[in-house]
Every structure is written in C-alpha cells, then in structure tokens.
Amino acid sequence: MKRLLRLMMLAAGSRSRQFLAALRSSIIGSVAQAAAYGVLIGLIHELAQPQIDAPAAWTWFAVFVALYAVEALCRLAELRFPYEDWARVMSDLRLGLGEKLRAMPLRELEKRTAGDLSAVVGGNVAYASMGASQVAFLFVQAVIVPLLLVLVLLAVDWRIGLVLVATLPAALPFIRGIQRRAGTGLRATNSADGAAASRIVEYVQGLPVLRAAGQVGASSRRLDDALKQQTHVMSESQKSLTLPSIIATTAMQIAIVVAVAVGAALVLDAQLSAPLLAALVVAAVKLAEPLANATAMIAVFELSEASLERIESVMNSETIQVGDPHARLDRYDIAFDDVTFRYHPDDPEPVLGSLSFTLPARSLTALVGPSGSGKTTISKLITRYADPDRGSVRIGGHDLRDLAPTEIYRHVAVVFQDVYLFDDTIRANIAMARPDASDAEVEAAARAANVHEFVSRLPNGYDTRVGEIGGALSGGERQRVSIARAILKDAPIVLLDEPTAALDSESEVAVQQAIDALVQEKTVLVIAHRLSTVTGADQILVIDHGRVSERGTHDELLTADGRYAAMWSAQTGARQWKVAAAQT
The missing domain is CATH 3.40.50.300 (P-loop containing nucleotide triphosphate hydrolases)
Known part of the structure; x- marks a missing residue:
C-alpha cells in the first residue's frame, strides 16, 4: 500500500490533493461496505430467531441502509477524480514531460529515439494516469474489505472465520508471484514497445530508401525483427501469469468450499442456523471476490508502475543548469x-x-x-x-x-x-x-x-x-x-x-x-x-x-x-x- 501510494502520488502530480481526497473517500466507503455485510449478518440472525424482536430488526436494517448510503456517497466522491481529474492528470504529465524535454541538453535528448519518447509521452502517460485514476481505488477496496470481513466472520463464528484465515493466505504467495512476473514482463513489454515504435517511425520516414533497396513489407528486417520481438515478449509475459493466476483463484474457491462444508456440519449439528450460514457464505464470497479481482488488478498496477518508471527515467534526466538566469546579451562576439x-x-x-x-x-x-x-x-x-x-x-x-x-x-x-x-x-x-x-x-x-x-x-x-x-x-x-x-x-x-x-x-x-x-x-x-x-x-x-x-x-x-x-x-x-x- 505504501508503494502504491508513492507511485500514485507521483502520477497525480499537481492533482495529488484531489487524489488524496478521493482516496479517503475510497477508504471510508470500503469500511462502510464491510461493516454493512456485518450488519446484514446481524439482521439475518435476528430474523431467524423464533421470536423476532421487531425494534432490534428495524435497527439492524436502518444501520444497514445508512452504511450503504455512506458507501454510495463515498463512491460518488471517489469517482470525481477519475471522471474529472484523469484528463488533467494526463495533461499535467505530458506538459511536465514537455518541460523536461525542453530543459534537457540536446546531447541527452539525442540518446533517446523518437519512437521511445513517443511511447513514453503517449501510452506510458495514459497507463500511469489510469493507475492513479482507477487502480488505486480498486486496490484499496480489494485490501480493506477482505480484512474487515475476516474480522466480522471471526466475531460471528470463529470456526468458519478460522477456516478462511487458514486457507486464504495460501493464495498470497501466488498473488505475489503474479506481481513479480507481471512487473518483469511488463517492463520487458514496455521496452519492446518502445523499440517497435522507433522502428515504425524509422520505417515510415525511410520508406523511399527501403523501396529502392527492396526492403519493404516482410523484407524489412529491422521492422520485422522488432515486431517479432514485441510479439514474443508479450506472449511470454502472458504465459508466465497464467499458472499463478489459476492457482490463486483455485485457492480462494477451495477456501469458500471448505468454509461452506464446515458451516453445513455446524448446521447439521444444530450449532448454527441455516439462514446465518447463508449470510456467512455471502460474506465469504464477498471476501474472496476482491482478492480474485486483485490478481487481475495487479497486472494493471504493474503496468502503471512500469509506465511511471519510464516517465521517471525521463523526468530524472540531466537538465541544463543556468548560472545567472537574469543575464542578458548586449554584445554578439x-x-x-x-x-x-x-x-x-x-x-x-x-x-x-x-x-x-x-x-x-x-x-x-x-x-x-x-x-x-x-x-x-x-x-x-x-x-x-x-x-x-x-x-x-x-x-x-x-x-x-x-x-x-x-x-x-x-x-x-x-x-x-x-x-x-x-x-x-x-x-x-x-x-x-x-x-x-x-x-x-x-x-x-x-x-x-x-x-x-x-x-x-x-x-x-x-x-x-x-x-x-x-x-x-x-x-x-x-x-x-x-x-x-x-x-x-x-x-x-x-x-x-x-x-x-x-x-x-x-x-x-x-x-x-x-x-x-x-x-x-x-x-x-x-x-x-x-x-x-x-x-x-x-x-x-x-x-x-x-x-x-x-x-x-x-x-x-x-x-x-x-x-x-x-x-x-x-x-x-x-x-x-x-x-x-x-x-x-
């Protein structure tokens, strides 16, 4: 979370204050969502009693509605950033890169190909700002909601809660593996994308020469090699993510199945009511859902991080130093x-x-x-x-x-x-x-x-x-x-x-x-x-x-x-x- 916050603040740039406000809304909304599931369990438990306490049931219901209202308001506040500030974040990033390129010595600028800079200013800025506008909030939700739901489940029935606490962490090493592989693969993909973009620019600008040399179409070795390398890198990156993603998702599904089995045994033993088990299963599924989504979000998050690193490499480049900004020329020898x-x-x-x-x-x-x-x-x-x-x-x-x-x-x-x-x-x-x-x-x-x-x-x-x-x-x-x-x-x-x-x-x-x-x-x-x-x-x-x-x-x-x-x-x-x- 700390790493995510640093990267997203970097992407948000001058909009960091708005980003933090939206992030606070996302956190409050996630807490309200998790608490609403806990209240729902309390409401179902009350409704399952032989003698229903109507005032207590209505109180549970009122709190449930209030929590969902809080979540809805927080989500609306959270959406202001991606819908109102996302375009500004992209514009600010591109303007910042433009200022940096203008302040960069030409010798330093010539080290970078036109295609690579085009990829940074174009695609990498879009991916980085996407991370700041969408991934951060989804990631917060994917972490906070499961953590709080685990606490709720432990409080309601420690046995089912313990099953989930014991089995869900089995997925974490695979999620971490997805993160590492996605990071490595996406950095390689970014590099291959930049190389391919450079070759495309070179191909278009040099087309008359290539035609004269008979090196157009499939005969254009330099472009063909770059595109083949790009395809290979993308394919290998996707392959490396497939197995860890399947294992992580399977581990979460197994955790829910085991929790349902334990709950069913408790119902048969008359230690747990069927309605309450249904409520606990709903909460368990909701607990696993963000974690399953996290495996997909990690790839997007790593893409944003890899894009930010490429942006940072430009922003951290050498700049022209000026000894006396107020110096003016009045002679021209x-x-x-x-x-x-x-x-x-x-x-x-x-x-x-x-x-x-x-x-x-x-x-x-x-x-x-x-x-x-x-x-x-x-x-x-x-x-x-x-x-x-x-x-x-x-x-x-x-x-x-x-x-x-x-x-x-x-x-x-x-x-x-x-x-x-x-x-x-x-x-x-x-x-x-x-x-x-x-x-x-x-x-x-x-x-x-x-x-x-x-x-x-x-x-x-x-x-x-x-x-x-x-x-x-x-x-x-x-x-x-x-x-x-x-x-x-x-x-x-x-x-x-x-x-x-x-x-x-x-x-x-x-x-x-x-x-x-x-x-x-x-x-x-x-x-x-x-x-x-x-x-x-x-x-x-x-x-x-x-x-x-x-x-x-x-x-x-x-x-x-x-x-x-x-x-x-x-x-x-x-x-x-x-x-x-x-x-x-």
Missing part, C-alpha cells in the same frame, strides 16, 4: 577559450581539444576542414548543445553556462544542411521564428530568401502545406524556407551548417542569394564544404582533429601554401573532371 569536448566520457580522443578562437561581432567566419574534424560540433556548442568538458564558450563575454537557453536561442538563428519543416503551411513554417509577425513581414522575409518566386506558382500560395518534414518541396525550396524563417527571426548571430552542400547549381545560386540577405550586419559562422562560397569571409579557420590548424583570409591561406591551399587546389582541379563513356 563569440569566443572559444581552451575548449575540450567529448560526446561520451569514455571516448579515447576528444572531438575538440584545447580549441581557442574568436568571432568578432558583425564578421563572417568560415569553418573548413575534412569530415569529422569537429566543425559541426563547434556550431552545436554555440547553441549549448552540451557544455564543454573543459574551457568555456562565450557570447558577448558571457559564459554560455550562465545564460538561459531561451536567451541564447533568442539571439541565434541556425540554418542546417538537413532542413526540418513541419507538416503545415509555408506561411506557418516561416512564421515559426516569430509567431506574432504579420503576413506582410512573412512575405518580406520570403522575398528576401527567394521563396516568393516558387510560392507564387503554387495553387494555394503561402497556404500550401509542405507535407511531413517538408516532403512536398525540393531540397532547394526547403532550404530557402528555412532561410526565410531565419531572416524573419532577425537574430544578431547566424550559424550556417553547409546550407548549400547538397544542392544543384541553380538551387545553390538561389540559396546563396538568400544567405547574402540573411547575414547582413550579423555575426556569422558558416561551415563550408565548397570553398568557393567563402572566399570573401573575414577569416577562415581550418579545423583538423578538433583544433585550428590554420587561420586567415582566403588570400593569406593560399599564400601560406598549407592545408587550405591543398584543399583549394583539389576542389578547383575537380571542376575539370569528366566522366567518359564506357568503350564497347
């Missing part, structure tokens, strides 16, 4: 001071090692270097994806650890190579950067980003839906929409992560023009794949193995004849490559 960073503590080599450089305000800095050198990690640290293992990242002289994430994001606009658009209209996707922007401001940003050109050709214009992840638009169009979003935000710091790397020449020109409109008078950091796009940068940093190996302007780096010059030579030489037709 960026500095890395002796920064060392690992994605995982046990990585043998850091991704960034003793990295130091400065991005002056209102300047354009380009990061170039081979794949895996740490360029994207640098841009992530500027948005406080995670904190450095050593050193500091500062904006306007403020260590990012002192700034609230909202303050950082308010002043930083990011344009990624892989654009994510929401399944909404083009207007809504652009306005996401500034929801209070007028239609005229949205259109102005779209014109600056070369979005208006292709939007004007669409049947619904800016009200055209872009599809899931922007699938209805081409890569260049998605990129321009994301740049329009950044233009509308008008943040003083702009991060560009290879925004033109995957575009064709025509799209690249349009996107480059949009970028030119975006970066005016901003502090800009661009990660460049094509060196020709950053020849006019104020400074170019060559990143190699997490360190700055060279820095300077385009001309200075060519004159130095180092790594940058070699990269430039390789890219300009590649423009002369030709693909020859095969000789037949």
Whole structure:
C-alpha cells in the first residue's frame, strides 16, 4: 500500500490533493461496505430467531441502509477524480514531460529515439494516469474489505472465520508471484514497445530508401525483427501469469468450499442456523471476490508502475543548469577559450581539444576542414548543445553556462544542411521564428530568401502545406524556407551548417542569394564544404582533429601554401573532371 501510494502520488502530480481526497473517500466507503455485510449478518440472525424482536430488526436494517448510503456517497466522491481529474492528470504529465524535454541538453535528448519518447509521452502517460485514476481505488477496496470481513466472520463464528484465515493466505504467495512476473514482463513489454515504435517511425520516414533497396513489407528486417520481438515478449509475459493466476483463484474457491462444508456440519449439528450460514457464505464470497479481482488488478498496477518508471527515467534526466538566469546579451562576439569536448566520457580522443578562437561581432567566419574534424560540433556548442568538458564558450563575454537557453536561442538563428519543416503551411513554417509577425513581414522575409518566386506558382500560395518534414518541396525550396524563417527571426548571430552542400547549381545560386540577405550586419559562422562560397569571409579557420590548424583570409591561406591551399587546389582541379563513356 505504501508503494502504491508513492507511485500514485507521483502520477497525480499537481492533482495529488484531489487524489488524496478521493482516496479517503475510497477508504471510508470500503469500511462502510464491510461493516454493512456485518450488519446484514446481524439482521439475518435476528430474523431467524423464533421470536423476532421487531425494534432490534428495524435497527439492524436502518444501520444497514445508512452504511450503504455512506458507501454510495463515498463512491460518488471517489469517482470525481477519475471522471474529472484523469484528463488533467494526463495533461499535467505530458506538459511536465514537455518541460523536461525542453530543459534537457540536446546531447541527452539525442540518446533517446523518437519512437521511445513517443511511447513514453503517449501510452506510458495514459497507463500511469489510469493507475492513479482507477487502480488505486480498486486496490484499496480489494485490501480493506477482505480484512474487515475476516474480522466480522471471526466475531460471528470463529470456526468458519478460522477456516478462511487458514486457507486464504495460501493464495498470497501466488498473488505475489503474479506481481513479480507481471512487473518483469511488463517492463520487458514496455521496452519492446518502445523499440517497435522507433522502428515504425524509422520505417515510415525511410520508406523511399527501403523501396529502392527492396526492403519493404516482410523484407524489412529491422521492422520485422522488432515486431517479432514485441510479439514474443508479450506472449511470454502472458504465459508466465497464467499458472499463478489459476492457482490463486483455485485457492480462494477451495477456501469458500471448505468454509461452506464446515458451516453445513455446524448446521447439521444444530450449532448454527441455516439462514446465518447463508449470510456467512455471502460474506465469504464477498471476501474472496476482491482478492480474485486483485490478481487481475495487479497486472494493471504493474503496468502503471512500469509506465511511471519510464516517465521517471525521463523526468530524472540531466537538465541544463543556468548560472545567472537574469543575464542578458548586449554584445554578439563569440569566443572559444581552451575548449575540450567529448560526446561520451569514455571516448579515447576528444572531438575538440584545447580549441581557442574568436568571432568578432558583425564578421563572417568560415569553418573548413575534412569530415569529422569537429566543425559541426563547434556550431552545436554555440547553441549549448552540451557544455564543454573543459574551457568555456562565450557570447558577448558571457559564459554560455550562465545564460538561459531561451536567451541564447533568442539571439541565434541556425540554418542546417538537413532542413526540418513541419507538416503545415509555408506561411506557418516561416512564421515559426516569430509567431506574432504579420503576413506582410512573412512575405518580406520570403522575398528576401527567394521563396516568393516558387510560392507564387503554387495553387494555394503561402497556404500550401509542405507535407511531413517538408516532403512536398525540393531540397532547394526547403532550404530557402528555412532561410526565410531565419531572416524573419532577425537574430544578431547566424550559424550556417553547409546550407548549400547538397544542392544543384541553380538551387545553390538561389540559396546563396538568400544567405547574402540573411547575414547582413550579423555575426556569422558558416561551415563550408565548397570553398568557393567563402572566399570573401573575414577569416577562415581550418579545423583538423578538433583544433585550428590554420587561420586567415582566403588570400593569406593560399599564400601560406598549407592545408587550405591543398584543399583549394583539389576542389578547383575537380571542376575539370569528366566522366567518359564506357568503350564497347
């Protein structure tokens, strides 16, 4: 009961006061119900007498009615929680998870798959709140009513009471076994459900690739394996519960049969009246009924507990710590001071090692270097994806650890190579950067980003839906929409992560023009794949193995004849490559 109360209070959250009020009503109602059966036995005993004492019988009846009235009122009060507060409990749990996800470092968030988080926020929240709204009250009833009825039966006839006290506990080890097996099985099922949900999301999002590879339907091994594992885990969980449930139910039925046999012997021996035996049997059946229901409720209870544990695992995750919540940015230079960073503590080599450089305000800095050198990690640290293992990242002289994430994001606009658009209209996707922007401001940003050109050709214009992840638009169009979003935000710091790397020449020109409109008078950091796009940068940093190996302007780096010059030579030489037709 203590464990149940702790878990249900956790699920109830801000509604814990209402939950406790409903729980008190459930306890009082359960006591009234058990007492009513005791009074009913007294009434039947009185009515079975040769000389009925009418006032005494009516007194028993009045008390019986009063107790049932108390129980009815308590049940009505108890039902207020599941019917009025259940939806609020689910909403509060989901809002709490949302707040936690927003406060979680992106590095921590990336450890969790979309399918797993979807299962937690969706199904696990529903199961947890179901426990708080229904299971708790049924469980209280299943414990209190039998305990009090045992006392009543012992008081009325100690012999029948003793039979029940001696035989019913035989079911308890099996009920406990059901609890253990249900807990283990449901935790495994939850894990399998999360894995299957992740594979389903992966399957849907990767369907074009899977089709091209001939891995759809039954040929999709990853999805098929996850679904088979889910089915296997669920089947094994149910099998493990079958035998203990049958034994526990049988033990309760045997207890009632033995009690009836003892009572019948007492009636035959004239030590007990038949009406009183009937009343005792009714009470015995009522005693066993909640215990039988408990075997079914245990599985639901364990499901709620397993769901709460998964919710707790998210709620107990690391959160971003803010040194000075009132700190505000008024300068927009960026500095890395002796920064060392690992994605995982046990990585043998850091991704960034003793990295130091400065991005002056209102300047354009380009990061170039081979794949895996740490360029994207640098841009992530500027948005406080995670904190450095050593050193500091500062904006306007403020260590990012002192700034609230909202303050950082308010002043930083990011344009990624892989654009994510929401399944909404083009207007809504652009306005996401500034929801209070007028239609005229949205259109102005779209014109600056070369979005208006292709939007004007669409049947619904800016009200055209872009599809899931922007699938209805081409890569260049998605990129321009994301740049329009950044233009509308008008943040003083702009991060560009290879925004033109995957575009064709025509799209690249349009996107480059949009970028030119975006970066005016901003502090800009661009990660460049094509060196020709950053020849006019104020400074170019060559990143190699997490360190700055060279820095300077385009001309200075060519004159130095180092790594940058070699990269430039390789890219300009590649423009002369030709693909020859095969000789037949």
